[in-house]
Amino acid sequence: MKKTKSWLAMVAVLMVVVLAACGEKSQEDVLNDVEEALENTESYKSKATMVLETGQEPQTYDVEVWQKDNAYYKVDLKNAKNEQSQIILKNDDGVFVLTPALNKTFRFQSDWPKTSSQAYLYESLLKDISLDADVMFSQDENHYVFKTATTYQNKNLNSQEIRLNKKDLAPVSVKIMDADNNVLVDLTFTEFERNPELSNEDFNTEKTMDGAQMSEPTMATPEEEEEISIRYPMFIPDGVDSEPKLETVETGERTAYVQQYSGDKPFTLIQEKSSIVPATTAPLNLVKGEPVDLGFTIGIQSADRIMWSHEGIDYSLISESLSEEEMADVARSVYATTEK
Structure with missing residues (x-):
């Protein structure tokens, strides 16, 4: 009887070993x-x-x-x-x-x-x-x-x-x-x-x-500059006034819409209609920069600014006070807000 039990136990162990060898891989x-x-x-x-x-x-x-x-x-x-x-x-x-x-x-x-x-x-x-x-x-x-x-x-x-x-x-x-x-x-x-x-x-x-x-051909340049829908950031860092000073700047045939936010960490947001760069234009060189994922587009972050283009609008967010993470958070929220 003891021999039978020992034999059965040995068979059980062998079956476990075989099943493990044929089973799923371990995490390691x-x-x-x-x-x-x-x-x-x-x-x-x-x-x-x-x-x-x-x-x-x-x-x-x-x-x-x-x-x-x-x-x-x-x-x-x-x-x-x-x-x-x-x-x-x-x-x-x-x-x-x-x-x-x-x-x-x-x-x-x-x-x-x-x-x-x-x-x-x-x-x-x-x-x-x-x-x-x-x-x-x-x-x-x-x-x-x-x-x-x-x-x-x-x-x-x-x-x-x-x-x-x-x-x-x-x-x-x-x-x-x-x-x-x-x-x-x-x-x-x-x-x-x-x-x-x-x-x-x-x-x-x-x-x-x-x-x-x-x-993907380049966008057609309109004969006259069209008005754009101004957007505002939904995320405003603590210590910053949520009501910006608004200014419209005319430069030749181009119009820039400027929002200046004051407070402990002031910043400026600029929006203007995207323009087509001439084919002969050299790349814009930045000494140091980083592609930044804004969710809805890829921006370029360098020193004290983030630049991005979205749905025909060029954006520039500028600040010497915000951290890189805060600037990215503000930029991401410009898309997430409704028009004022």
Whole structure:
């Protein structure tokens, strides 16, 4: 009888071992695979759809990314509503933000994208998973699911859920939540190609702009300047008067609408109709700058200002008193407000 019980116990142990060997991978095994994927991915191309819930109404973008050697980047963000795009480009000459419809090019020196999380960059997602000591891990039939902390520029983006395909760790989706677990950014990958053939020339600035303008012609310049709907920031930092001093400045045929906010941290917001830059114009060079994610568009932050274009309007937010984070919060809220 004892021999029978011993034999049964041995069989049970062997069955557990066999089932474990054939079962799901452990968190440690998967994290090792993630680090290996990060090391072995030398280039990639991806396409995704991104829905932003950070403004008055949802904004949908088609996002296409090319990356090579963690040194060359092309991120094309196209607004699905108006079919206009912005391109973040990184090559040997620096970081560029291109707006093809306006023929505008900003160039600056920056550590982007190393300075913060980027939902549409594959290596950024893998790094967020690998570097978070408190990462939460689960899995279903087809996906590994990770919930991690984030380092997004927008501090309201508190945590994220990243899904990777079990077969090859290709990105499937990213949901970014606020502190109350509300989804503010929902990104779904539709295509992903690992280690495609890419050359440095694929990230050439002029070639990229020319290619974008073939599918997205520059905006037509109106014969007369049209009036614009003035917008005001919904977020006003503490100690700042919420009622601005308003001024209209005429310069030649152009009109700028100026709002001056006084108080402990004064700032100025300028709005004017976007103008088409002549094709021969050189890029606007900024000694130091950073692309800043405003939710509804990509802005350029440098020293004491943020500049951005949206729906045919150029905006400049200027302050020597606000922190970079406060300036970005004010800029994001200009879209979120109703007209006064």
